[in-house]
Structures are given as C-alpha cells and as structure tokens.
Amino acid sequence: MDSSHIQFCLDRAKVDLHQLHNLLTISAFWARERKIEDLAIAIANSDPVVTVWDKERLIGFARATSDCVYRAAIWDVAIAPEYRGVGLGRKLVETVLSHPRVNKVERVYLTTTHQQSFYERIGFKCNDTTTMVLDNTHPLDSGFLLEEQAQEIFST
Numbered sequence: 001m002d003s004s005h006i007q008f009c010l011d012r013a014k015v016d017l018h019q020l021h022n023l024l025t026i027s028a029f030w031a032r033e034r035k036i037e038d039l040a041i042a043i044a045n046s047d048p049v050v051t052v053w054d055k056e057r058l059i060g061f062a063r064a065t066s067d068c069v070y071r072a073a074i075w076d077v078a079i080a081p082e083y084r085g086v087g088l089g090r091k092l093v094e095t096v097l098s099h100p101r102v103n104k105v106e107r108v109y110l111t112t113t114h115q116q117s118f119y120e121r122i123g124f125k126c127n128d129t130t131t132m133v134l135d136n137t138h139p140l141d142s143g144f145l146l147e148e149q150a151q152e153i154f155s156t
C-alpha cells in the first residue's frame with residue numbers, strides 16, 4: 001500500500017470522537033467499552049494526541065501523558081487493520097516520542113499485552129519487575145470538572 005498521502009495530526013480539537021470510538025472498538029480490545037464522553041475527557045487531559053488520516057478517515061490514534069521532564073506514558077496506540085504493516089504504527093509512536101512534551105523525558109512507559117516485538121523494534125525494553133497497577137474501583141467524584149475541560153476543547 002502506498003501510504004505517502006497519509007497525514008499525521010497533532011490538533012486535539014480535530015479528533016473525530018465517533019470515528020475514534022469505532023477505531024478503538026475494532027482495533028483495541030482494552031478500549032471496546034469506552035464511552036464517547038469519557039474519550040473526550042481522556043483527550044482533553046492528554047498531550048500529545050496524535051491522529052492519522054486517510055483523507056477524511058481516521059485510521060490511527062495514540063496519546064501520551066507527560067510531566068515533560070521525568071516520566072511520560074503512551075496510551076491507546078492503534079492503526080486500523082487494513083493499514084497495518086506499512087510503517088504507520090512505527091511512525092505514529094515515533095511522532096509521540098519526538099513531541100516536545102515527551103522527547104526530553106527521562107523514561108517513557110507503556111503497557112502492552114501482545115505487541116512487545118513491535119515496541120522492541122522502536123527501542124522499548126520489557127520491564128516486568130517494576131510496574132504495579134491499581135484498578136481504581138472507587139474513584140472520587142470529580143466528573144463535573146473533567147467534562148467541562150473536555151467541552152472547552154471540543155466546542156471550538
């Protein structure tokens with residue numbers, strides 16, 4: 001596949017939430033149950049957010065959270081099935097890694113269940129020993145503020 005016309009975009013306001021929801025439902029087993037309004041909150045609180053476009057079609061997505069100096073984490077990396085295998089996933093992750101909020105950070109984390117080989121080719125190493133996780137089953141109720149932030153981005 002010739003992918004020279006594929007565009008990468010860093011503008012969070014351009015994210016089409018319905019197309020993103022479809023892409024994640026098809027491509028990302030961990031994100032199938034996500035609601036569109038929650039995706040808007042996640043995007044409002046992530047930077048960079050990278051989308052990949054074939055004309056008007058959203059075909060790739062990744063986002064990161066970062067303190068800009070010590071730690072960053074990459075989340076929700078996905079390329080639509082028909083567009084895989086031609087280097088777009090690598091370029092997507094490299095776009096996140098080269099962003100000014102990520103490129104000087106001491107350590108960049110991500111979690112992956114099946115794609116270790118893909119990330120190893122980009123320079124990541126497996127790190128089973130240091131990572132812990134809390135499944136936050138009783139989150140504090142701060143939804144109102146978060147929704148306001150999301151509206152600021154998506155109402156423009």
Ligand SMILES: CC(C)(COP(=O)(O)OP(=O)(O)OC[C@H]1O[C@@H](n2cnc3c(N)ncnc32)[C@H](O)[C@@H]1OP(=O)(O)O)[C@@H](O)C(=O)NCCC(=O)NCCS
Nearest residue numbers: 027077078079084085086087088089090112115117118121
């Ligand atoms: C993982 C994913 C983003 C890769 O996207 P892609 O566009 O197919 O990847 P690329 O074509 O850029 O491949 C980059 C390199 O990784 C290799 N690669 C890609 N997928 C691989 C896999 N599953 N296993 C091993 N190597 C893989 C490619 O051969 C290529 O190697 P090279 O640079 O030495 O030629 C894509 O398969 C995807 O969206 N999968 C479903 C969602 C997912 O699992 N996301 C990651 C979860 S954290």
